Amino acid sequence: MFSVDLHSHSRFFHGWRGRPTRYDPIGLKLNGVFAKLRGLDGFAVTNHDYAYSAEGDFPTIPGNEVTTTEGHVLVVGPNPPRRTEPNALTPGELVDLAHERGCATILAHPFRNSSARNSGAAFDAVELNGKNTEHIARTRRLAEELGLPLVGGSDAHYPFEIGRAYTEIDAPDLSAESVAAAIREGRVEPVVKLSPLDELLDEAYTRIHARKQWLDPEPTAQGQKSDD
Known part of the structure; x- marks a missing residue:
């Protein structure tokens, strides 16, 4: 069993809206330091619309947080x-x-800022996101309705955020192939583990995302505003 954060970013800031966030070796190295302190075995690097394979001091799994027509979807x-x-x-x-x-x-x-849950796409799992713990109950219900397993990801944009949510993965090793297979086969279990700082940040993220959504919501496939 391995503890893996399946949603992290190696750049502290997104840069320009709508553009891919690329490789940042310094951010990646710092993420590895904090992942080790958190007791993780590895993490997926899922920058926006940009993927890369990076060999560093800590095990990483290639990924991409893709901006689809209806919201973000992680590919790992x-x-x-x-x-x-x-x-x-x-x-x-x-x-x-x-x-x-x-x-x-x-x-x-x-x-x-997503309507992808209503798209009918054959996702492999649903995420419990470390920035949106207020949505945990709704997300669990959604996963049950869709008949999909739950995974955990911190959605970290700063190194100290790594591991506030992660996934226990039943896999023979930490290769990208084994991790992907375990997710597809449901051999996963989400964990949300907030430190006192994480709990304070969680309240701030809730207010920030509510404000951002009101000011600048992401469009759905029909060009309409998201309803959550």
């Missing part, structure tokens, strides 16, 4: 699409592409 595995154009792929198209590449797909933060 041995060969995620290296670059994706924001709002170019539907959730279903992305799932098909990810599966062709031996990867697993995860419905990320399903109740934050």
Whole structure:
């Protein structure tokens, strides 16, 4: 059994809206330091619309947080699409592409600026997001309705956020192939483990995301505002 954070970013800031966030070796190294302190065995590197394989001092799994036409979807595995154009792929198209590449797909933060949960796409798992613990009960119900396993990811943008949510993965090793297979087969269990600082930040994130959504919501496939 391995403890893996399946949603992290190696850049502290996104940069320009709608553009991929690329490789940052310093951020990645710092994430590894804090992941080790948190007792993790590895983490997936899921920058926005940009994937890369990085060999560092701590085990990492390639990933991409893809901006689909209906919200963000995580692709994790041995060969995620290296670059994706924001709002170019539907959730279903992305799932098909990810599966062709031996990867697993995860419905990320399903109740934050996203309608992908209603797309009918054949996701492999649903995420309990470390920034949105107020959505835990709703997310659990959603996963049950969709008949999908739950995973955990911190959605860390700063190194100290790594591991506040993660996934216990029943896999023979930490290879990207084994991790993707375990997600697809449901051999996963989410864990949310907030420190006192995380709990304070969680309240702040709730207010910030509510404000951002009101000011600048992400469009759904029909060009409408998200309802959560």
